[in-house]
Amino acid sequence: MALFAACVVLAGGNAVAVRFSNRELDPLWGAALRFGAASLVLLAVMALQRRELPRGRALAGAVLFGVLNFGVTFALAYYALVRIHAGLGQTLLSLVPLATLLLAVAQRLERFRLLAGIGTLCATAGVAVVSRAPFQGSVPTLSLLAMLGSVVSFAESIVLVRKLPKVHPVTMNAIGMTAAAVLLFAGSAAAGDTWKLPERAATWWALAYVVVAGSVLTFVLYLMVIQRWGASRAAYLFVCVPVVTILLSARLDDEPLTASLLLGTPLILLGVYLGALRRGDAEQRGRPPGR
Template sequence: MLTVTPVPRAPHTAAAFVACSLFAGGNAVGVRFSNRELDPLWGAAVRFGASALVLLAIMAGMRLSLPRGRALGGAVLFGTLNFGVTFALAYYALVRIHAGLGQTLLALVPLVALLLAVAQGQERFRAMALAGTVCAVAGVALASRASLEESVPVLSLLAVLGAVLSFAQATVLVKRLPPLHPVTMNAVGMTAAAALLFAGSALVGDTWRLPDRAATWWALVYLVVAGSVLTFVLFLQVVEGWGASRAAYVFVIIPVVTIVLSAWLDDEPLTLGLLLGAPLILLGVYLGALRPARQRDT
């Protein structure tokens, strides 16, 4: 007899999921504006360095203490994976991979998170989660007009798949670490990631300069405040309430938000693919993340 834990119905967790998806949906547009003026790794380093400073200031205002020992090491490892490795690989991959294919591959995060959580004894395998991921990935491919026939450099493909694996593992890792306030976890994690990204930026020879264009500054402000500080604090709350694999379904909502925002802010045309893909995405999210689980035999 196997008892499947029901999905928590706490309103604040569902609200955090929706808000996190909306805020994160603007990230790709913000990065697009940032990359027009700033080298990719340098832009990512500035983003997470500034975000870390904001979160450290919030920590001071809330009188939250810095973690020590295993908690400190866990927060550094989480940040290295979740922000440093993931975004270094993603920024590298998206130089050569079109956004549509990149979004489709990143939509695999819920499935990879589920498999990792099962392998590490955190969750039980759920057939509906697999079905939800398949529906969602198909919907994202339609909505983003990703072509599986396009020529993709092997290193770029490996980089984006590495980003998927890194983010999924960081999401699963959170549940195994000593509990920390989400602000503290992200403050320490982003500090560690910023150090890694600055080092990577220097290694590849990026030009270190501040933006000249107002649009780039506004993009960075969004990426820091909404796209990093608010998004990842909310995301950890969702992980705590729903678990790793369900929380990772933000990755299949994000493309829809991104496409709509890009049409509004960056003149990207809306297509029939969005109308066809969005219902599949929503069905996938319902099956994999929102559908109430019932006790059943396996």
């Protein structure tokens, strides 16, 4: 429980820190700095632990995982968080477990469950309530779509891991973040970003946070929780994180606690619980549903 609580708190600060970073640094440049630095830390850990690089399909899978999980996901998220508040962004990210389940069903890795359908409808209703702002002009539609694209990319990377050869978590994240950093640096150069180091103290603190706490520590803690609890229980992280983010954003970034956010968030979280986290009696007893 202590590991889980620490992971929730650390992950909850990510979106707020990214908002501060985006105020001085171009989004792709900020993301590239984050994962470039985090990959160096993890590669150093690999060296200290004397872990060998995987080969063949395992290496290619780790690279592809990194491109999706860190590259595409965070490029879209950083772009979205320029215009939308961290609370809304992190709330939309709470759809990741549900999106993962639906993608797994579509790719025939899991069977469809009625609760997944009910959860999808409930979560979609929550998103509709929360995202009424774009149609009123306060949140750009492209930013909202970018965040939803980030959700899909994150979910697909999780599904992909189930198909790949097993790689140690430190090695998987080190290779993945390195591949993502290369992609993000290239994207930043293509976009014409200004490559400069932060000048404001707040940006340095935000960057330090997302590298050490938000990337390295969060992923290490999350993997430790998965090893002890299993994936389904550990996935409650995505349900709890938005609450922390909204509170931090309201305190540090003056995010308004609007009625639409307060009404839509419970619907999204209920949908994720019903569709992705709650299991039937047969599953809880260790038998596949319907047998």
